[in-house]
Amino acid sequence: MDPLFEPRTVAIVGASRDRKKLGNVILHNFMRGKFKGKVFPVNPNATSILGLKCYPSVEKIPGTVDQAVIVVPAAVVPAVLKDCGAKKVKAAVIITSGFSEVGAVELENEVRRLIQKYDIKTIGTNCIGIFDPSTGVDTLFLPPARLNRPGAGSIGFITQSGAVGSAAMDLAGRQGLGFSKFVSYGNATGLDETDLLEMLGRDPETKVILLYVEGVRRGQEFMATARRVAAKKPVIVLKAGRTEAGARAAASHTGSLAGSGQVFDAVIRQTNMIPAHSIAELFDYARVFSTNKVPKGKRVLIITNGGGAGVLTADAVVQSGLELAVPSERTVAELAKRVPSYAVLHNPLDLVGDADAARYEAALRLAAQDPGVDSLVVIVLYQTASLEPTINDVVVRAARASKKPLVAVSIGGQYVERQRLAVEKAGVPTFEEPERAVRALARLTEYHLRRPAP
Amino acid sequence: MDPLFEPRTVAIVGASRDRKKLGNVILHNFMRGKFKGKVFPVNPNATSILGLKCYPSVEKIPGTVDQAVIVVPAAVVPAVLKDCGAKKVKAAVIITSGFSEVGAVELENEVRRLIQKYDIKTIGTNCIGIFDPSTGVDTLFLPPARLNRPGAGSIGFITQSGAVGSAAMDLAGRQGLGFSKFVSYGNATGLDETDLLEMLGRDPETKVILLYVEGVRRGQEFMATARRVAAKKPVIVLKAGRTEAGARAAASHTGSLAGSGQVFDAVIRQTNMIPAHSIAELFDYARVFSTNKVPKGKRVLIITNGGGAGVLTADAVVQSGLELAVPSERTVAELAKRVPSYAVLHNPLDLVGDADAARYEAALRLAAQDPGVDSLVVIVLYQTASLEPTINDVVVRAARASKKPLVAVSIGGQYVERQRLAVEKAGVPTFEEPERAVRALARLTEYHLRRPAP
Numbered sequence: 050m051d052p053l054f055e056p057r058t059v060a061i062v063g064a065s066r067d068r069k070k071l072g073n074v075i076l077h078n079f080m081r082g083k084f085k086g087k088v089f090p091v092n093p094n095a096t097s098i099l100g101l102k103c104y105p106s107v108e109k110i111p112g113t114v115d116q117a118v119i120v121v122p123a124a125v126v127p128a129v130l131k132d133c134g135a136k137k138v139k140a141a142v143i144i145t146s147g148f149s150e151v152g153a154v155e156l157e158n159e160v161r162r163l164i165q166k167y168d169i170k171t172i173g174t175n176c177i178g179i180f181d182p183s184t185g186v187d188t189l190f191l192p193p194a195r196l197n198r199p200g201a202g203s204i205g206f207i208t209q210s211g212a213v214g215s216a217a218m219d220l221a222g223r224q225g226l227g228f229s230k231f232v233s234y235g236n237a238t239g240l241d242e243t244d245l246l247e248m249l250g251r252d253p254e255t256k257v258i259l260l261y262v263e264g265v266r267r268g269q270e271f272m273a274t275a276r277r278v279a280a281k282k283p284v285i286v287l288k289a290g291r292t293e294a295g296a297r298a299a300a301s302h303t304g305s306l307a308g309s310g311q312v313f314d315a316v317i318r319q320t321n322m323i324p325a326h327s328i329a330e331l332f333d334y335a336r337v338f339s340t341n342k343v344p345k346g347k348r349v350l351i352i353t354n355g356g357g358a359g360v361l362t363a364d365a366v367v368q369s370g371l372e373l374a375v376p377s378e379r380t381v382a383e384l385a386k387r388v389p390s391y392a393v394l395h396n397p398l399d400l401v402g403d404a405d406a407a408r409y410e411a412a413l414r415l416a417a418q419d420p421g422v423d424s425l426v427v428i429v430l431y432q433t434a435s436l437e438p439t440i441n442d443v444v445v446r447a448a449r450a451s452k453k454p455l456v457a458v459s460i461g462g463q464y465v466e467r468q469r470l471a472v473e474k475a476g477v478p479t480f481e482e483p484e485r486a487v488r489a490l491a492r493l494t495e496y497h498l499r500r501p502a503p
Numbered sequence: 504m505d506p507l508f509e510p511r512t513v514a515i516v517g518a519s520r521d522r523k524k525l526g527n528v529i530l531h532n533f534m535r536g537k538f539k540g541k542v543f544p545v546n547p548n549a550t551s552i553l554g555l556k557c558y559p560s561v562e563k564i565p566g567t568v569d570q571a572v573i574v575v576p577a578a579v580v581p582a583v584l585k586d587c588g589a590k591k592v593k594a595a596v597i598i599t600s601g602f603s604e605v606g607a608v609e610l611e612n613e614v615r616r617l618i619q620k621y622d623i624k625t626i627g628t629n630c631i632g633i634f635d636p637s638t639g640v641d642t643l644f645l646p647p648a649r650l651n652r653p654g655a656g657s658i659g660f661i662t663q664s665g666a667v668g669s670a671a672m673d674l675a676g677r678q679g680l681g682f683s684k685f686v687s688y689g690n691a692t693g694l695d696e697t698d699l700l701e702m703l704g705r706d707p708e709t710k711v712i713l714l715y716v717e718g719v720r721r722g723q724e725f726m727a728t729a730r731r732v733a734a735k736k737p738v739i740v741l742k743a744g745r746t747e748a749g750a751r752a753a754a755s756h757t758g759s760l761a762g763s764g765q766v767f768d769a770v771i772r773q774t775n776m777i778p779a780h781s782i783a784e785l786f787d788y789a790r791v792f793s794t795n796k797v798p799k800g801k802r803v804l805i806i807t808n809g810g811g812a813g814v815l816t817a818d819a820v821v822q823s824g825l826e827l828a829v830p831s832e833r834t835v836a837e838l839a840k841r842v843p844s845y846a847v848l849h850n851p852l853d854l855v856g857d858a859d860a861a862r863y864e865a866a867l868r869l870a871a872q873d874p875g876v877d878s879l880v881v882i883v884l885y886q887t888a889s890l891e892p893t894i895n896d897v898v899v900r901a902a903r904a905s906k907k908p909l910v911a912v913s914i915g916g917q918y919v920e921r922q923r924l925a926v927e928k929a930g931v932p933t934f935e936e937p938e939r940a941v942r943a944l945a946r947l948t949e950y951h952l953r954r955p956a957p
Contacts, residue, residue, distance in 0.1 A: 074888070195919075212887075219919065290818065295818035298849075299810075329938075356664060357664025357665075357743060358670070360749050363749040395752075430670050431649060433666075434649070461674055465673065
């Protein structure tokens with residue numbers, strides 16, 4: 050049992066009857082969601098909150114308490130930790146802000162000493178804490194009507210910034226992505242990025258790790274851990290505060306020393322983590338890495354029904370450091386029997402504007418068998434009248450049947466967006482921009498080509 | 504009267520009763536849409552199509568014919584042009600493909616000679632032609648159920664690729680953008696990119712011109728025209744076929760010599776056009792340029808309620824070549840009276856997680872008056888419980904009242920997306936990614952700082 054992600058008993062210290070208060074939203078989260086354990090509101094000024102008996106202190110709760118979620122003012126946090134220590138609480142999530150990020154360094158140091166003294170596994174301070182879609186642990190104090198909770202999946206997300214992290218998860222959930230664990234650790238008074246990376250590295254539910262950091266505390270330990278974890282599973286990193294101006298902003302945000310972008314780039318290269326330069330890239334890469342397909346090399350085949358889209362994609366392939374595959378003679382000869390004479394049997398393979406699903410099917414089958422092709426970009430411009438609705442099955446089946454990574458690109462309005470989402474939900478990474486599709490494929494390829502043999 | 508965009512009489516040569524044929528879809532477009540003139544189907548093998556009397560040739564149509572839309576097989580196009588010549592047709596849109604892009608250079612030369620001989624203002628060959636939302640001229644042969652037709656607006660879009668162009672317009676329409684004119688010119692057997700740039704440069708309905716090109720035919724004329732037009736209104740260019748591989752793909756697509764990306768970059772710089780590197784950038788920039796706000800300098804103020812988002816945006820500002828504004832002493836002093844002590848009164852201006860609309864209102868009003876601020880990035884993380892729904896009015900009013908460019912950023916799921924779209928529809932450019940917002944602001948700033956004094 051992990052007391053942070055699978056507690057059986059949780060105390061909400063600072064629970065409140067006021068619906069606008071964080072202590073109300075969080076208590077609600079544990080009562081409304083998937084959480085199967087017991088939850089105890091703690092507040093000396095109430096006898097009952099949301100129909101639950103309220104306790105004046107953690108110590109007064111009967112039985113063991115696995116986890117305390119702390120949402121009291123900063124000055125009160127030390128007293129609450131002593132209360133937790135007396136009760137032998139195993140884990141804590143300290144939501145409260147007002148520590149080193151506003152200059153209250155001594156108060157934060159006191160909190161750190163108490164955490165260590167009582168050996169409490171702690172997330173925070175100055176964070177929004179934990180969301181685990183399978184166990185229902187949910188300390189996110191943002192109302193579900195405004196911040197959607199995504200479903201369970203294989204992405205673990207570690208974020209220094211609670212607001213950016215949760216907004217990004219909200220965005221990703223809208224696109225159908227599922228999460229194993231979300232952790233916002235704020236000032237890292239307790240566990241820091243290195244601890245959490247280690248934890249998610251060992252977590253069997255987490256297949257891909259996303260990391261948003263402004264600064265890293267223990268450089269050497271972080272590098273060693275990152276190298277070890279990245280050899281097992283992909284670790285995609287967005288480093289904020291890359292520039293001097295950004296680093297200054299980070300200092301007043303989570304009180305962390307951001308360190309230069311260039312130094313961090315070197316760390317990323319040496320550890321074989323995957324660099325993302327925006328929230329969009331973080332999830333683009335997560336979707337492609339989640340498919341578990343391993344490219345054997347850099348040679349990409351582009352299949353399209355629109356010449357211009359093929360041109361843009363060919364540019365992107367070359368500019369991203371990948372290569373254009375040369376289809377084998379067999380592929381070309383077999384395809385020539387199945388497509389009209391005006392199709393273009395090079396790379397991009399242009400099935401032209403009147404392509405139907407059968408033409409795609411033939412091209413995808415031959416590409417899967419072609420030893421000169423390592424991965425595929427399939428562009429479907431759905432607007433043409435000749436494309437039957439079965440095109441989606443063709444693409445999804447091809448992606449599932451082949452060991453080669455496949456990304457799909459489509460550009461358009463409502464009709465196209467519906468088709469794209471259907472393909473995405475069937476497990477194929479889809480993109481509205483060829484450049485983003487190719488960039489994700491490039492990161493996947495680099496990661497696997499650099500990865501040490503197991 | 505422009506016979507291409509405002510014809511009173513149009514012949515559809517190659518009209519068809521078969522709903523799958525292009526000649527049927529196009530005839531439908533003119534009958535169903537906004538087109539107020541007369542439309543005549545031409546097909547020697549039919550007496551009536553879609554309830555309209557069908558003519559065996561253009562010459563047999565009574566009265567004048569302003570425009571012919573030609574969708575017959577390539578080999579028949581010369582005969583149709585002679586028919587149009589005899590009838591003194593003023594303009595033609597030749598949809599038909601199968602010319603130089605598949606090696607039939609001589610046939611295309613014959614078409615070119617006939618166009619010149621009869622002085623027919625021609626779009627095409629190998630294109631999808633024209634869409635004009637105000638007059639209802641619509642030769643796009645993609646069914647409206649699959650390709651949405653956007654509303655009228657101020658964006659003129661010239662595209663060499665019909666598929667990319669129309670898919671991109673479809674995408675932009677979904678986001679609420681309006682168009683003045685859309686022209687896909689394909690092989691440019693008739694008018695080319697230079698002619699069309701000249702035309703939209705003179706068009707009073709077009710405030711911003713978008714251009715997708717693979718290759719440019721008349722380099723010197725193009726440069727001279729681009730320089731003249733770009734001095735009057737922004738011309739945003741996406742050049743495909745930048746790499747050798749992309750250029751080869753372009754050759755089999757529209758038969759054009761693509762020319763290197765570097766040479767084209769120099770052309771863009773010298774003419775003060777605005778370079779876009781993806782379809783997404785094309786429309787990001789179009790939205791920001793459409794607001795008609797002119798930044799006086801490079802100094803950007805970031806206002807946020809999420810620290811991490813501020814850090815990412817500060818990085819993006821510096822990396823894009825813009826600068827972080829330093830808020831004036833007056834701004835800081837006045838703000839200090841209106842926000843709590845834990846707000847961060849630097850740049851990024853962090854109104855922090857419990858910010859309400861009033862805090863944004865004060866910050867926006869002071870920023871508008873601050874002489875040290877040239878433009879604004881306003882980040883709204885809508886997920887917090889403290890932000891009232893009035894926040895959108897506050898942002899929209901501030902954007903309208905100020906002469907300084909303002910872009911809004913929000914990141915999130917369904918709830919956030921609804922808010923973002925509401926702001927976008929009120930005329931404020933909105934973004935889901937800080938990096939894209941800042942990049943658009945950077946292009947706007949560069950354009951205006953380089954623009955010669957009128």
